[in-house]
Structures are given as C-alpha cells and as structure tokens.
Amino acid sequence: MAKLAVKILRYDPEKDPAPHHETYQVEYEKSTMVLDVLFMIKDFVDGSLTYRRSCRQGICGSCAMRVNDRERLTCYTRVAEIIGENGGEITIEPLANLPVIKDLVVDIGPFFAKYKAIKPYLIHDPNKPVPEKEYRVSKERTTHLQQFGACIQCGACYSACPILGSDDDYLGPAALAKAYRFANDPRDDARAERLKIVGNEIGVWRCHTIFNCTEVCPKGVEPTYAIQQLKRMTVQRKLGFR
Amino acid sequence: MLQHDILIVGAGLAGMRAAIRAAEIPGVNVALVSKLHPLRSHSGAAEGGINAALTPDDKWEDHAFDTVKGSDYLGDQDAIDYMCEQAPAEVYWLEHAGTLFNRADNGGLDIRSFGGAGRPRTAFVADVTGHALLHTLYEQVVARDIFVYEEWFVTNLIVENGVCKGVLAWDIVNGGLNIIRAKAVILATGGNGRIYHGRTTNAWSNTGDGIAIAYYAGVPLADMEFVQFHPTTLKPNGVLLTEANRGEGGYLLNSLGERFMARYAPSKMELGPRDLVSRAEVTEVEEGRGVDGCVLLDIRHLGEAKIMEKLPNTRELCETFLGIDPVHEPVPVRPGQHYTMGGIRTNRWTETIIKGLYAAGECACTSVHGANRLGANSLLDTLIFGRVAAERAAEYCKETPPPQVSDSWLTREEERIQRYLKREGKERLAQIRNELGQSMAEDMGVFRTPERMERALQKVKELQERVKHAPIDDKGQVFNTDLLGAIEIEGMLDQAEVICVSAIARKESRGAHARRDYPKRDDENYLKHTLAFYNPEGGPRLEYEPVTITHYQPMERVY
Amino acid sequence: MARVTAKRLPSVQYSHFRGRAIGVGTAAWILHRISGILLTIYLMMHIVVIGQSVRSKEAFDAALHFVQKPPFVVLDCALAGTVAYHALNGLRLISFDLGWGIRAQKLLFGISLILAVATFVVSLVAARSLL
Numbered sequence: 001m002a003k004l005a006v007k008i009l010r011y012d013p014e015k016d017p018a019p020h021h022e023t024y025q026v027e028y029e030k031s032t033m034v035l036d037v038l039f040m041i042k043d044f045v046d047g048s049l050t051y052r053r054s055c056r057q058g059i060c061g062s063c064a065m066r067v068n069d070r071e072r073l074t075c076y077t078r079v080a081e082i083i084g085e086n087g088g089e090i091t092i093e094p095l096a097n098l099p100v101i102k103d104l105v106v107d108i109g110p111f112f113a114k115y116k117a118i119k120p121y122l123i124h125d126p127n128k129p130v131p132e133k134e135y136r137v138s139k140e141r142t143t144h145l146q147q148f149g150a151c152i153q154c155g156a157c158y159s160a161c162p163i164l165g166s167d168d169d170y171l172g173p174a175a176l177a178k179a180y181r182f183a184n185d186p187r188d189d190a191r192a193e194r195l196k197i198v199g200n201e202i203g204v205w206r207c208h209t210i211f212n213c214t215e216v217c218p219k220g221v222e223p224t225y226a227i228q229q230l231k232r233m234t235v236q237r238k239l240g241f242r
Numbered sequence: 243m244l245q246h247d248i249l250i251v252g253a254g255l256a257g258m259r260a261a262i263r264a265a266e267i268p269g270v271n272v273a274l275v276s277k278l279h280p281l282r283s284h285s286g287a288a289e290g291g292i293n294a295a296l297t298p299d300d301k302w303e304d305h306a307f308d309t310v311k312g313s314d315y316l317g318d319q320d321a322i323d324y325m326c327e328q329a330p331a332e333v334y335w336l337e338h339a340g341t342l343f344n345r346a347d348n349g350g351l352d353i354r355s356f357g358g359a360g361r362p363r364t365a366f367v368a369d370v371t372g373h374a375l376l377h378t379l380y381e382q383v384v385a386r387d388i389f390v391y392e393e394w395f396v397t398n399l400i401v402e403n404g405v406c407k408g409v410l411a412w413d414i415v416n417g418g419l420n421i422i423r424a425k426a427v428i429l430a431t432g433g434n435g436r437i438y439h440g441r442t443t444n445a446w447s448n449t450g451d452g453i454a455i456a457y458y459a460g461v462p463l464a465d466m467e468f469v470q471f472h473p474t475t476l477k478p479n480g481v482l483l484t485e486a487n488r489g490e491g492g493y494l495l496n497s498l499g500e501r502f503m504a505r506y507a508p509s510k511m512e513l514g515p516r517d518l519v520s521r522a523e524v525t526e527v528e529e530g531r532g533v534d535g536c537v538l539l540d541i542r543h544l545g546e547a548k549i550m551e552k553l554p555n556t557r558e559l560c561e562t563f564l565g566i567d568p569v570h571e572p573v574p575v576r577p578g579q580h581y582t583m584g585g586i587r588t589n590r591w592t593e594t595i596i597k598g599l600y601a602a603g604e605c606a607c608t609s610v611h612g613a614n615r616l617g618a619n620s621l622l623d624t625l626i627f628g629r630v631a632a633e634r635a636a637e638y639c640k641e642t643p644p645p646q647v648s649d650s651w652l653t654r655e656e657e658r659i660q661r662y663l664k665r666e667g668k669e670r671l672a673q674i675r676n677e678l679g680q681s682m683a684e685d686m687g688v689f690r691t692p693e694r695m696e697r698a699l700q701k702v703k704e705l706q707e708r709v710k711h712a713p714i715d716d717k718g719q720v721f722n723t724d725l726l727g728a729i730e731i732e733g734m735l736d737q738a739e740v741i742c743v744s745a746i747a748r749k750e751s752r753g754a755h756a757r758r759d760y761p762k763r764d765d766e767n768y769l770k771h772t773l774a775f776y777n778p779e780g781g782p783r784l785e786y787e788p789v790t791i792t793h794y795q796p797m798e799r800v801y
Numbered sequence: 802m803a804r805v806t807a808k809r810l811p812s813v814q815y816s817h818f819r820g821r822a823i824g825v826g827t828a829a830w831i832l833h834r835i836s837g838i839l840l841t842i843y844l845m846m847h848i849v850v851i852g853q854s855v856r857s858k859e860a861f862d863a864a865l866h867f868v869q870k871p872p873f874v875v876l877d878c879a880l881a882g883t884v885a886y887h888a889l890n891g892l893r894l895i896s897f898d899l900g901w902g903i904r905a906q907k908l909l910f911g912i913s914l915i916l917a918v919a920t921f922v923v924s925l926v927a928a929r930s931l932l
Binding site for chain 1: 278279281282283284286287296333334337338339340342343344345346347348349350351367368370373374377381382384385415445446447478479481482551555558559562563670671672673714715716718719720721722723724727
Binding site: 162208209210211212214215222224225228229231232235 | 824825826830894904
C-alpha cells in the first residue's frame with residue numbers, strides 16, 4: 001500500500017458559493033482504480049462526496065470525470081499508472097462543458113439533448129418491404145459500425161472538445177459519431193435527412209479536427225473520423241452525387 | 243399531479259422493452275422511472291449473447307428442453323415454452339431496430355455456442371451484446387418520445403386493498419419526494435448482486451430495490467435461495483468474463499494444466515450449466531489444484547484475430563484490471579455471484595398477487611430459470627416478459643379507473659425518509675455493506691452447509707440491528723447518494739434474510755443451491771417453489787408452490 | 802427535466818490550452834491559426850511595401866532596400882517556412898474533409914512540421930549570401 005494525496009473539486013450547491021478543491025490522504029495498491037479512491041473517501045471519510053458510478057467495468061459510462069486534467073473513466077483508470085503525472089498527487093474534477101450539480105456530478109441534460117437531436121434510431125422507409133428474418137449486412141460493414149456503436153455516451157469527448165468550451169450549440173463528438181453510425185448503416189433509409197441535421201455550423205463544420213475527443217475516448221470510438229466521414233458525405237450530397 | 247396509465251420502474255432491457263410495447267398501444271400513457279439514466283442500467287454489462295432457435299436445424303422445443311433441464315426442473319414449463327417460442331421473432335425485432343449483431347460470411351446472423359445448450363443458438367454482438375441491446379432499446383424509447391423520470395428513486399409502492407395505485411419516488415437531482423399515480427406499475431428493477439458485495443459481477447446500483455418494495459407490500463419472493471455464481475469472474479473485483487469465452491472454445495484449466503471439466507461434465511465440458519461449472523471450480527481449488535484460489539481461463543489457442551472479432555471486451559477487461567493479455571496468457575478466474583434466479587413471484591403473464599402490479603426481468607421469478615439459469619437466456623427473458631408485462635398492464639388499464647391516492651401517503655413517506663436523515667450512531671453504512679457482502683460470499687456461496695448458512699443468517703440479523711446506528715453524513719437535498727445508500731442497504735439486508743431462511747429450509751441440492759449435507763435432488767419433497775412473505779414481527783414466513791410441468795418430467799441431470 | 806440550480810465552472814477549464822489537453826491535434830490547430838494570422842499580417846505589410854511603387858520610383862527603391870536588410874531576409878525565410886506549414890497542414894485538413902488520412906493525423910502533422918522547418922532552414926542556406 002502506498003500513500004496518495006487526492007485533490008477533489010467539491011461543490012455543495014446548498015452551501016458553497018463556488019466550487020473549491022479539498023485534499024484527502026488515502027492509500028492505494030497495484031489494483032486500485034481511481035473510482036476505488038473516491039469510495040475510500042466517501043465510505044470512511046466524508047459520505048457527502050457525490051459522484052455517479054454503476055458498473056465499475058467501463059461499460060455504463062457513469063463515471064467519466066477529469067483526472068489530472070484529462071477526461072477518463074475513473075473505474076477504468078489505474079492509480080498506479082497515473083501517479084507520476086502530477087508528482088504523486090491526483091486531481092479529480094467533474095466533466096467540463098456541462099453545468100455542475102454537485103461535487104463531481106454534472107447535468108447531462110444538454111449532452112443527451114444533442115444525442116436526441118440527431119435522430120439516434122434506425123429509420124426504415126415504410127414503402128420498402130421488411131425482411132421476414134434478418135437484413136443481410138456484410139461482416140466488414142458490421143465490424144466498421146460496431147466501432148461507433150461501442151460508444152457508451154460517457155461524455156468524455158464532450159468535455160474534452162475545446163469547441164464546446166466556447167460554443168454551447170455545437171452538437172459535439174458523441175452525437176455526431178452516432179449520426180455517422182446510422183448514416184452509414186445499410187438498413188437505414190434516412191441518410192439525406194441525417195446529413196441535413198449535421199451538415200451545418202452547429203454540426204460537422206464546427207469540428208476543427210483538434211482530435212481531443214479521439215484522444216480521450218475510453219472505447220476507441222474515434223469521433224473525429226466519424227465527423228470527417230460525415231463532412232465528406234455532406235459535400236458529396238451537396239455536389240449532387242450519392 | 244404526476245399520473246400515468248402504466249408506470250415502469252427500472253429502465254434496463256425489461257423496463258424499456260415494456261415501455262416501447264406500451265407506447266405502441268393506442269390510448270395508453272406510459273412513463274419510465276429509473277434511479278439511473280437508462281443507458282447506465284446494468285443490462286448494458288451483459289456480454290455473451292441472446293438465445294433463440296434461429297437456425298434451420300433448431301427448434302424452439304429443443305431450446306425449451308435445454309432451459310428446463312438447465313433449471314434442474316424447477317422452471318415453470320409453460321412460461322419457458324412461451325419464452326422459447328417467441329425468441330426468434332424477438333431477435334429479428336431487435337435486428338430490425340438496428341442492433342449490430344455479428345454476421346456470418348453470408349451476411350446473416352452469426353451464432354455461437356453457450357452453456358447448457360444442445361446446439362449453438364446464441365446471437366451476439368462481439369462480447370458486448372447487453373450494451374448493444376440496451377442502446378438499441380433506448381434509441382427506440384427516444385424515437386417514440388417516451389417520458390423518463392431520470393434519476394428518480396422509487397422508495398415505496400402505493401398499495402391499497404390489494405390494488406397497486408402508484409409509487410412514491412425521490413427526485414435524486416433536486417431532492418424531494420413525489421407521488422406518481424398509475425393504474426398499473428411494472429417493476430423491472432433488476433438484480434440484487436450487491437448483497438454479495440465484493441464477490442459479484444453486478445454493478446454498484448444492483449441493490450434489488452424493486453424486489454424489496456414488492457416484498458414489503460406483501461408480494462412473496464420466490465426461490466431466493468437460488469443464487470447463480472458465474473464461473474469466470476475476476477478475483478480482484480468480481481468483474482465478469484463472458485461465458486462466450488468458453489462458447490468460442492476456451493478451456494478451463496487447473497494448476498496441473500488439466501481441462502478438469504472432463505471429470506464433471508464429460509459431454510459438455512466447459513459448456514456445462516453454470517452451477518455445475520462453478521461447483522467444479524470450487525472443488526478443484528479445495529482439493530489443492532487451484533492457482534491462488536482460482537482456476538485458469540485459457541483462450542490463447544483461439545488466436546488474436548478471433549479474440550478481437552468476438553471477444554475484444556474480454557481482452558480489454560483483462561488488460562485493464564489484471565494487466566494480463568489473454569491472447570498470450572491464461573487468466574485466473576473464480577465463481578462470483580452473478581444473477582438471482584429468485585425474485586418477485588409472478589405468473590407466466592408477469593402478474594403478481596397485487597392487482598395492477600407486474601414484474602419482469604431479473605427482479606421477477608416467473609420462473610423461467612428455476613434453480614439455475616442458462617447463459618444468454620436472461621437477455622431473452624427481459625425482452626419477452628417486458629413485452630408481456632406491457633400487454634397485460636395495458637389490458638388491465640382499459641378496465642381500470644384512474645387511481646385515487648391520498649396525500650397522506652406522501653406525508654408518511656416523508657417522515658420515514660426524515661428518520662433516515664436523523665439517524666445517529668458510530669456505525670458506517672459502508673462497513674455494514676462490506677460485512678454483508680463478505681458474510682454472504684463466505685457462508686451462502688457455491689457450496690452450503692447448515693452451520694454456515696445459520697451463521698450467515700445470524701450475521702444478517704446482527705447487521706439489521708447495527709445499520710440502525712449508521713448515520714448519514716450528507717444532510718442535503720441535492721443529489722444525496724448517501725441517503726440512497728442507506729435505503730438500499732436496508733432492502734438488501736431484508737433480501738439477504740430471505741435468501742438465508744429459504745436456503746436453510748430447502749433440504750436438498752438443486753441447481754445453484756448445493757448443500758453438503760443434502761447433496762442430492764429430492765423431487766419427492768422439494769419439486770416446488772419457495773415463497774417468502776414479509777413478516778414485520780419476525781423473520782420471513784415461508785410457503786411453497788408447485789412447479790408447472792407440461793412436457794418434461796424431471797430426469798437425472800447430467801452433462 | 803432536471804431543474805438544476807447549477808453553476809458552470811470558471812471558463813479557464815474550457816480553454817484550448819489547459820493542462821494535458823494539448824495533444825497533437827490541438828497543436829496543429831493552434832499553429833494553423835497562428836500561421837494564418839502571421840501570413841495575413843505579412844500580406845498587409847507586403848501590400849504596403851509594394852504599394853510604395855504607386856508613390857514614386859525612389860520611394861519604391863527605398864522600401865525594397867529596407868526590406869532586403871539581413872533581419873528581413875531571415876524573416877523572409879521564416880515566411881517561407883510559415884507558408885509551407887500553413888499550406889501543408891491545410892492540405893492535411895482538406896484530406897480529412899475528404900475522409901482520407903484521419904487515422905494518420907499525427908504522422909501527417911509531423912511531416913508538415915518537419916517540411917516547414919526544413920523549408921525555413923533551406924531558405925536560410927540558399928539566402929546566406931544576402932545575410
């Protein structure tokens with residue numbers, strides 16, 4: 001067991017005028033994840049430390065936070081691996097670009113509003129017959145789409161995107177990656193509609209290929225790639241082919 | 243005033259499937275309420291796949307037989323028949339809704355083998371099938387604009403004269419209690435694995451809240467002693483490695499490098515039913531052939547390409563939590579609590595004994611899984627019976643007037659919540675939680691003895707007392723997770739009590755309930771469901787109910 | 802649906818420049834913006850210099866004489882490097898918009914930067930007689 005100083009951005013909306021850092025001393029070992037550290041403090045030091053968590057295995061997307069100034073899933077980040085980044089101290093702060101409700105909990109409403117805005121569901125043309133069994137989709141296409149379907153909507157990319165830092169209206173990497181996942185699904189019949197929704201100044205054209213989203217995504221979704229593909233598809237449509 | 247025709251508690255697969263079906267029925271107003279955002283539900287952690295008789299050489303009747311045998315003949319066969327017969331249509335529905343199922347070379351659905359199945363019948367999405375289905379269902383919820391009370395915690399049911407009239411729910415984000423009136427309530431709140439905290443695959447949020455409130459309202463909990471231990475969980479934190487590892491051809495090895503399952507399930511080997519494999523693993527470790535209390539899951543021979551195509555999540559989990567790459571090294575695994583076959587007793591149409599109250603998914607005991615669940619049958623269970631619950635509830639709503647609920651319900655519940663906040667003492671909630679988990683893992687595990695089961699029960703009773711002296715640090719209204727933890731642990735302690743009492747009373751071994759003192763199945767005395775009724779004065783009151791048998795008479799269960 | 806009485810965190814948290822957030826992509830973006838601004842400033846200055854020809858032959862000669870002094874030669878070489886960077890990174894961005902090369906973004910940035918620096922150095926060497 002080794003010692004660790006943890007600096008957490010606390011904020012009690014019922015008491016505090018503004019968020020402020022508090023430091024705690026804990027011990028960790030080889031297998032300790034950052035989320036475990038939060039539990040050590042909540043369980044035995046201060047039960048009012050508030051954060052979202054559920055699966056603790058990197059699939060539910062609840063626990064995305066900023067750890068040492070970088071977006072991570074706290075349940076998926078080993079303390080031992082990041083201890084050197086900040087001289088033996090770990091800083092934990094809530095996701096950026098979203099209003100803070102309390103401590104490390106942010107309002108994910110705006111994030112999901114954008115998710116909903118891009119029509120995140122398969123749309124079939126009602127005039128086309130539906131197969132009795134499954135649609136036929138190639139292995140290659142499925143593997144390709146599964147990469148973007150792997151998104152757990154954790155918000156790490158949303159927090160890391162500097163464009164969202166200055167523009168609340170930008171749809172953001174997660175929503176756009178989801179839009180691509182459907183625009184490129186052979187079973188979907190609404191590509192033109194989808195490209196209209198994203199081919200504008202709050203959609204793909206706000207992306208300046210800064211790649212922060214791709215850097216921080218815990219599931220390897222590569223939103224930048226998806227957005228560039230959408231740009232290409234949008235231009236092709238505008239120019240009249242495809 | 244908050245009011246709906248159908249209110250669904252829990253927004254995992256069962257809850258969302260019910261909501262989607264209800265939204266299709268004209269004239270039905272439906273809403274979901276969940277203590278989590280729907281996409282955070284633990285359905286998303288399911289990995290391996292979903293069963294259905296999809297291939298031309300398969301029949302749903304065979305799927306049903308495998309399920310009945312897997313349940314060690316405790317499953318209700320009429321419900322099982324229905325589930326298996328409906329399964330293929332449900333899988334195609336999912337695919338049409340956009341699920342990115344893995345494909346075979348011809349572009350059709352790829353199928354894999356899974357435990358206890360006579361032939362391969364599991365459709366899958368790499369090894370993140372639950373995640374894929376959860377997201378597909380949420381997409382459909384969004385498409386239909388179904389209202390969700392996000393991050394609202396249901397603290398109690400409103401039941402008057404045997405009729406359910408709604409729920410009381412705490413708004414987690416803003417604080418404050420609310421009545422939500424409903425003609426029908428569907429409980430789809432999932433499992434209670436955190437009773438085995440420290441030794442479970444389940445999420446922090448799997449505290450069995452719906453099971454607890456149904457129990458307090460007078461609905462019996464059935465078959466709670468049947469707790470499934472999944473054979474391949476990671477030692478440091480209980481995280482699940484999917485059965486698909488074995489389905490794709492992985493081996494289980496002991497310290498001597500033997501595929502020890504040859505001695506326990508010579509025909510199915512690593513793909514025996516989970517209770518059998520877990521017992522085999524524990525036996526190997528007890529007899530000195532374990533590796534640091536574990537056995538080894540070896541998938542090296544599958545090759546990197548196959549692992550990346552079909553088991554990428556497994557690789558990621560092993561690397562993240564153990565620093566081991568399963569492409570090159572075997573992974574130490576051991577049995578961990580994973581699923582509760584028991585739960586809120588319903589009939590095969592998800593109805594409970596309370597009018598207007600339904601239950602579907604893991605929180606329910608219908609019972610399609612009996613004494614042991616086959617892998618990849620739970621994803622199926624949630625979807626089939628989620629849909630059934632919606633249809634039944636909608637029928638019921640048509641002939642039911644809007645409920646009259648007095649505000650005194652709110653006042654009483656607010657007082658109850660205040661009592662939590664005013665608690666004093668020197669105990670810590672986390673300590674109670676840890677001790678409960680440790681005790682249940684040790685004494686109510688894969689193999690049970692009368693002394694240990696009694697010890698577990700005594701420990702639960704001790705903790706039920708001690709928890710009254712565990713204060714809540716957070717006295718605020720906004721996002722008070724400390725308060726939620728206090729409510730959850732009480733429900734878990736009462737469920738643990740039911741598990742212990744039910745287990746002690748069942749003097750046989752069947753499925754996942756394996757007793758050293760009664761090692762054999764006793765159909766003459768125990769071919770029946772345990773029913774536990776809440777009894778505020780003393781411990782749970784037990785009754786028994788016969789198993790519904792249609793085609794398959796109990797036989798010897800060998801694999 | 803959540804009536805949230807929350808505050809946004811201070812804006813320094815969202816900046817393009819915070820902590821570990823500066824990755825290759827951000828660096829490329831920052832350099833592209835800076836080089837773009839510098840090139841615009843250069844263009845203004847260039848117009849002023851060339852525009853002296855409208856006044857008189859002497860004014861033009863004086864202006865040219867001024868900007869052929871060694872410090873300005875170095876700046877001219879730097880200009881060549883800046884143009885090279887902005888053009889190459891610009892091509893990198895165009896290729897992204899066409900859907901190509903995204904996964905090689907760090908490599909492409911590296912090539913742009915190296916070629917830009919090389920342009921600067923080669924220009925210096927080629928203009929050494931003027932220094």
